[in-house]
Amino acid sequence: MTHVSRRKMLASGGALGALGALGMAAPAHARTLLNWTWAPSGSVAGKGAGADPRWVWDDETDPLVADLLDRGDVPRVNELLWNWERNDQPLPSGLPRDLKTYIDEARELPSWADRDKLETAAEFNKSRGIYLNLLNGVGGGMLSTAIPAEARSVYYSKGGADMEDRVAKTSILGFAVGALDAYRPEGTCMVNSVKTRLVHAAVRHLLQRSPHWGDTIPISQNDMLVTWHTLPTYAMRKMREWKVPIGDDEAEAYLHVWQVTAHMLGIRDEYIPATWDAADSQSGQVLPPAMGPTREGVELTDILLGQLAEQTSPGSISRPLCNALARYLVDKQVADWDEIPREPVWERAIATAWPLLVKFREGLIPLPLVPEVAWTIDEAARRYILFFLTKGKETKIEIPTVNRPE
Ligand code: HEM
Secondary structure, eight states: OOOOOHHHHHHHHHHHHHHHHHHHHSOGGGOOOOOOOOOGGGBSSSOOOOOOGGGOOOTTTHHHHHHHHHHTOHHHHHHHHTTOOSTTOOOOTTOOHHHHHHHHHHTSOOTTOOHHHHHHHHHHHHHTHHHHHIIIIIIHHHHHTTSHHHHHHHHHBGGGGOHHHHHHHHHHHHHHHHSTTTTSTTOOHHHHHHHHHHHHHHHHHHHTTSTTSOSSOSSOHHHHHHHHIIIIIHHHHHHHHTTOOOOHHHHHHHHHHHHHHHHHTTOOGGGSBSSHHHHHHHHHHHHHHHOOOOHHHHHHHHHHHHHHHHHHOTTTOOHHHHHHHHHHHSOHHHHHHTTOOOOHHHHHHHHHHHHHHHHHHTTSSOGGGSOHHHHHHHHHHHHHHHHHHHHHHHOOOOOOSSBOOO
């Protein structure tokens, strides 16, 4: 397939041309042309042009990484960046000058980052770790496979061929955001966000050369907002649904660490919601049209649930329980799009047991009221997290140079 540059695409077909191409990759119900009405006054920038984020990508990063790939510099860059890990660590010498200049700027926290809020968020992430890991790891995974643009880009990019490694790499950032030292000098969030931003830019360049991809440029600002809402917005909604007590300062701080992370990943400040209300309204606008079924999403879901069952099972937990847990974490429509098998018995057991476990954890009921199955889920979540925590330590986020091998 010929390479279609963004400029060429926009010049030749404008938004409508690009949307036509998007239609190839999206289910019918996602093709509706909706006007972008979310007001930039609700963003952390407080203002902005109000441009539709479906046609905005990452201008600072994309041309640079495209150039690195075309120059054949990426393998050497990956080698040099392998041991670049800590937020306060100087860059290794020998990097191409344009990349060094870029990273020096991209690694800086935004001027509006608030150290106190980041500290509160770190404590919150620690005390609510089990919910957050389950929601972001398993729940977020199930949501992402029901987002056609994301499922297809994951499937056809390099990592799609080895989902265990892919999940391990993705969880490097997830665990970094949740760590106590996330944005402290000894933490790793700034580094891993910048590396991820470079990876996304590479995917934008590479996927357009895949015979399985249409003419659109993947990972638009809108796509990133969609995924972002499957992380903090979804997790906060579920924790509220589970009646986890959350103080206003904790909610604000949790939003803040994700606002900072959004910025570090290259989401423009004019699109990053300033408040939970603004986040909910944006989520309502971007998520529904972005979701639906795909063959690739169904296959990825099956692989992910197979991994969950395998890593958590030895004897104690079965694939049906994993299916039921996954169905419990997302709503019925998403579970059906993902073709997660129905498990009526387990589903009923989880729906009864999980809220009791939450109540026990929050000190609201005594231990004997928690049914055994709740501890099985708790243990499964722990093992799954531990598995990817361990795997994540063995690998690093690297810029891909190829798509999924045929
Ligand atoms: C890679 C996180 C949005 C597609 C990664 C990686 C991380 C990550 C940590 C590195 C792991 C690796 O190299 O395999 C995030 C976060 C997002 C986001 C936190 C939003 C807040 C998106 C979106 C898409 C996407 C919207 C597509 C529509 C990909 C792909 C790769 C990747 C295809 C892997 C490239 C490969 O296989 O080598 N992402 N991502 N991401 N991301 Fe994202």
